[in-house]
Amino acid sequence: MLATMESVQLLDEAELLGALVVQSEIxxxxxxxxxxLRKDKSAQKVIARFVEIKNLYEDVQRFGKYHPQYKEITKAMRDAKRELDLHDAVSAFKKAEKELQNLLDEISVELGTAVSQNIKVPTGNPFFDSGSSCGGGCGSGGSCGCKAS
Incomplete structure (x- = not known):
């Protein structure tokens, strides 16, 4: 691709948009x-416990209900996940992460629809994907009813 003044200007505008996102309150x-989250020692302990149990849980899932510790490890996994989700630092981080992802999804949709209404922008968010004829990258070769244009 040859570098034209238009493509250079577009890249400059994209860099400016990126800088604005980085500098945003979100x-x-x-x-x-x-x-x-990184500095919270109790959060790090909860995360470490979750990772440890998750590794055991993944091993148990290979054998399913036939694993001798299936019930115990499955329950421990649910408990660890609940403890992780209810930790203040973890939940605050997850909320901030979701808000940033939503901002990036909105920008992607705005850019895509500015070019064409037919552009499919896979956001992973049903709110944004609902305007698309395809739920965001179906990968089924058109069997879902979407059309490659």
Missing amino acids: AEDYRRTLDT
Whole structure:
């Protein structure tokens, strides 16, 4: 691809948009909650416990209900997940992460629809994917009813 003035200008505008996102309050909140999560010793213990149990759980899943510790490890996994989800630092980080992802999804949809209404922008978010004729990258070769244009 030859570098034209138009493509250089588009790249400059894209860099500016990226810088605006990085400087946004949403991105700042994300970085702040990530830093808080990393420094929170109790959160790190909960995460480490979850990872440890998750590894056991994945091993149990290979054998399913026939594993001798299936019930115990499955229950421990649910308990660890609940403890992880209810931890203040973890839930604050997850909330900030979701808000940043929503911002990026909105930008992607705006850019895609500015080019053409037929552009499919896979956001992984049903709210944004609902306007698309395809639920965001079906990968079924058109059997879902979407059309490759």
